[in-house]
Amino acid sequence: MSNLKQYKCPSCGGPINYDIASGNLKCPYCDSEFDIETLKGYDEDLRKTVEEELNWLDKPGLDWTEEEESKLRHYVCDSCGGEIIADVNTGATRCPYCGNPVIVPQKFSGTLRPDLVVPFKVSDKQAQEAYRNHLKDKPLLPKYFKDENRINEIKGIYVPFWLYDAEVDMAARYRTTRSRSWSDSNYIYTETSYFSVFREGEIGFDNVPVDGSTNIDNALMESIEPFDISEAVDFKTAYLAGYLADKYDISAEASQEQANQRIRRSAESALATTVRGYDGIALESMNMSLNNHTIKYCLLPVYILNTTYKGEKFTFAMNGQTGKLVGDLPIEKSSYAMYFAIIFLVVSAIAFIIQMFL
Amino acid sequence: MKRIIRLLLVAFVLTLTFLPVFTKVKAEHPERVIDEMGLLTEEERQELEDLCDEVSERQQVDVVIVISDKFTYDNMVQEADDYYDYNGYGLRHDHSGSLLLVGKDSEGYFVYISTCGYGIYCYSDYGIDHLIDTIVASYDEGNNWFNGLKAYINRCDELIDMANEGKPYDIYFDDPEPEPEPDPMVETAKSAGISAGLGGIAALIGTTILKGKNKSVYHKHEARDYARPGSFKCYNNRDLYLYSRTTAAPRPKQTSSGGGGGGGGFRGGSSTHTSSSGRSHGGGGRRL
Numbered sequence: 001m002s003n004l005k006q007y008k009c010p011s012c013g014g015p016i017n018y019d020i021a022s023g024n025l026k027c028p029y030c031d032s033e034f035d036i037e038t039l040k041g042y043d044e045d046l047r048k049t050v051e052e053e054l055n056w057l058d059k060p061g062l063d064w065t066e067e068e069e070s071k072l073r074h075y076v077c078d079s080c081g082g083e084i085i086a087d088v089n090t091g092a093t094r095c096p097y098c099g100n101p102v103i104v105p106q107k108f109s110g111t112l113r114p115d116l117v118v119p120f121k122v123s124d125k126q127a128q129e130a131y132r133n134h135l136k137d138k139p140l141l142p143k144y145f146k147d148e149n150r151i152n153e154i155k156g157i158y159v160p161f162w163l164y165d166a167e168v169d170m171a172a173r174y175r176t177t178r179s180r181s182w183s184d185s186n187y188i189y190t191e192t193s194y195f196s197v198f199r200e201g202e203i204g205f206d207n208v209p210v211d212g213s214t215n216i217d218n219a220l221m222e223s224i225e226p227f228d229i230s231e232a233v234d235f236k237t238a239y240l241a242g243y244l245a246d247k248y249d250i251s252a253e254a255s256q257e258q259a260n261q262r263i264r265r266s267a268e269s270a271l272a273t274t275v276r277g278y279d280g281i282a283l284e285s286m287n288m289s290l291n292n293h294t295i296k297y298c299l300l301p302v303y304i305l306n307t308t309y310k311g312e313k314f315t316f317a318m319n320g321q322t323g324k325l326v327g328d329l330p331i332e333k334s335s336y337a338m339y340f341a342i343i344f345l346v347v348s349a350i351a352f353i354i355q356m357f358l
Numbered sequence: 359m360k361r362i363i364r365l366l367l368v369a370f371v372l373t374l375t376f377l378p379v380f381t382k383v384k385a386e387h388p389e390r391v392i393d394e395m396g397l398l399t400e401e402e403r404q405e406l407e408d409l410c411d412e413v414s415e416r417q418q419v420d421v422v423i424v425i426s427d428k429f430t431y432d433n434m435v436q437e438a439d440d441y442y443d444y445n446g447y448g449l450r451h452d453h454s455g456s457l458l459l460v461g462k463d464s465e466g467y468f469v470y471i472s473t474c475g476y477g478i479y480c481y482s483d484y485g486i487d488h489l490i491d492t493i494v495a496s497y498d499e500g501n502n503w504f505n506g507l508k509a510y511i512n513r514c515d516e517l518i519d520m521a522n523e524g525k526p527y528d529i530y531f532d533d534p535e536p537e538p539e540p541d542p543m544v545e546t547a548k549s550a551g552i553s554a555g556l557g558g559i560a561a562l563i564g565t566t567i568l569k570g571k572n573k574s575v576y577h578k579h580e581a582r583d584y585a586r587p588g589s590f591k592c593y594n595n596r597d598l599y600l601y602s603r604t605t606a607a608p609r610p611k612q613t614s615s616g617g618g619g620g621g622g623g624f625r626g627g628s629s630t631h632t633s634s635s636g637r638s639h640g641g642g643g644r645r646l
Contacts, residue, residue, distance in 0.1 A: 032601040140565075171594075188606070190604065190605050190606075192604075194602070195598060197595075201591055206584055208584045219575050222577055327575065344554075347561065348557030352550060
């Protein structure tokens with residue numbers, strides 16, 4: 001008798017009993033009836049989970065050699081606290097984040113040496129052109145903002161990113177429904193069938209980037225994605241010539257949660273695409289584990305432009321590899337009101353005329 | 359010449375012979391509006407009588423009104439049927455027509471409409487209720503029976519027309535009454551309001567789109583761009599049917615959305631009974 005297994009009702013969660021009359025298992029609380037094989041399978045799916053593990057093992061980066069350190073200079077901005085690196089020949093005259101000209105050179109030391117660097121493919125002239133194009137076709141952009149020449153301040157900077165590789169194993173359980181309706185002269189009947197759906201799968205991710213600098217807004221960096229990391233090369237200080245480089249101030253460990261979240265969402269979406277043919281799908285449980293996970297420290301090429309309009313700071317960023325440029329623009333309130341009034345009057349007039357003729 | 363005179367004489371004799379017969383047919387049909395309670399002036403009664411005659415003879419469906427305090431509420435069905443049957447009402451071979459009985463007792467006025475022959479088809483139970491509503495809507499709480507009864511006769515005419523077209527007024531029938539003329543000022547104000555509403559929504563959508571052009575910075579919440587191509591595999595899947603639940607919701611009645619005013623407790627069609635004369639009658643009535 002000790003081998004007898006106690007199942008729980010998938011409908012109400014109550015303990016379920018064997019019903020002699022039907023030869024099935026029947027819930028005494030909600031009257032749901034199940035055949036034994038169904039409940040066995042359901043119970044197996046409940047237990048079949050992947051152990052939750054979203055940690056990263058491989059540590060990125062190496063230490064700088066003395067020779068490399070001698071070729072680099074470290075600057076700290078007095079105004080915003082931004083820290084940048086430049087090679088000794090490039091020098092830095094202005095903070096790329098806040099535009100403050102007072103940046104103090106210091107002896108380079110500490111921090112990890114990047115594993116990889118994606119070299120700039122887009123020139124600063126192309127960046128200027130992209131910025132001009134970015135301002136086009138924006139009816140609500142203040143004229144003053146458009147007219148003023150700000151593009152001379154565009155500066156190329158290597159932004160530190162952590163790149164996460166991961167093999168994801170995942171198992172998910174869904175509660176799904178399928179409905180059908182019919183009617184007679186008095187009632188409309190709706191039968192809803194409930195299913196337990198189990199899916200187990202795997203997916204791999206390469207080089208999911210997370211910005212390792214607090215000086216640059218994460219949303220700004222995420223907006224210029226994607227970067228093609230297959231074009232990355234082993235880091236050499238020579239790549240820094242003519243450009244600035246940011247120094248990471250968020251560790252790989254601190255950034256990993258952001259990577260985990262992005263990977264988790266995409267893995268969940270991929271698995272959910274296999275659940276088809278149902279009217280309603282609700283995720284009941286999801287377990288994931290990451291295998292062969294590695295983290296790389298990489299410098300990615302970004303052009304940054306800062307400008308201020310009516311006391312508000314506007315920052316633009318351009319992917320130095322693909323040329324994609326982003327940055328929120330100010331809105332002229334008077335233009336907004338004018339467009340609102342024009343659309344309102346035109347549509348109202350047309351609607352009124354149509355109603356009069358109908 | 360003699361031949362012509364003979365023919366004229368024959369025609370004259372024939373006319374004299376059959377004229378009383380035609381006159382008798384017309385004269386034999388009893389009055390169609392009888393008012394024993396004096397709710398109508400003689401001029402009003404006569405006007406209604408003329409209207410009833412015109413409708414009845416044109417439609418060949420009798421329209422009769424009897425107002426009397428001799429009727430009793432409890433026996434009004436039988437009394438109305440008998441009055442119709444034993445006073446020679448009804449046209450066509452099947453005695454088609456209707457009789458509106460207006461009575462009064464200590465509790466107030468009551469009305470009953472008895473139908474017969476083709477009249478049963480013309481006036482469904484729902485139609486009879488509607489006819490009584492027509493009287494009530496116009497009779498000004500008993501102060502103007504003339505208006506109420508005139509509206510009743512005209513509505514009878516329309517309901518017979520509808521039956522002639524094969525669509526007798528019933529629970530599923532759209533109310534053919536013309537809607538009151540809309541006030542042009544109100545209509546214009548309504549149109550202006552709707553236009554302004556549409557304009558406001560369009561302006562909001564339009565300016566939101568324009569504002570969107572100035573925004574290009576968004577968080578990325580997933581890593582789809584970095585999924586290794588071909589790496590996704592679903593190697594274990596199982597779909598288990600668990601159980602079903604069935605719910606029943608009352609079916610909405612067609613009349614509630616048909617604009618016909620609703621069927622109330624009516625099932626459609628006409629309910630009939632047999633009067634003491636053996637004829638089938640339909641009918642319905644209530645206190646006012």
